[in-house]
Amino acid sequence: DAMVIQNPRYQVTQFGKPVTLSCSQTLNHNVMYWYQQKSSQAPKLLFHYYDKDFNNEADTPDNFQSRRPNTSFCFLDIRSPGLGDAAMYLCATSRQGYEPDFGPGTRLTVT
């Protein structure tokens, strides 16, 4: 089945230690997104790629970076995680922006 895959599903990192979350897709969608969802809050868009073009949301902290080496893969790098970055990170993909498909998410814990 075509899908959006996120690894790992659970990630524990130490305060200040860089961490990378990964997302891959078999849908061949040209748009990929990263959302952050903190407990009991709405998912919030961090950035998205339209093909290779990177688009950062205005309020996304500089601590968050992303890479998209090819159509299928996208990475979220958190350079120096703080306790406030503990959240569920959701990757999503879409064809030209229609009805994004979401992955299962990676739950990040910062100790």
Next chain:
Amino acid sequence: DQQVKQNSPSLSVQEGRISILNCDYTNSMFDYFLWYKKYPAEGPTFLISISSIKDKNEDGRFTVFLNKSAKHLSLHIVPSQPGDSAVYFCAATDGGTSYGKLTFGQGTILTVHP
């Protein structure tokens, strides 16, 4: 500034009855609205959508109604089934060059009792 709001954190319904989930938005630029369902430990799954040129869209047991003047939409599930128990998110986008950038509400936990 929360542009999409789901004011009911939870809703409990008896199996076979109607579930009505509500959503309000403030941004008049939003022109496409989506509902997602989320089970624990899974990502959100697309359920149904509606464009601002329509006021109703149906898909099986699910119907979404849009009232543009009130900036309000609702999701009706008839009849409700225990398997519908999940978190329901309302989301909106302003089309154009937004390329599916969604603004979400906080979600409503639906529990359908047998």
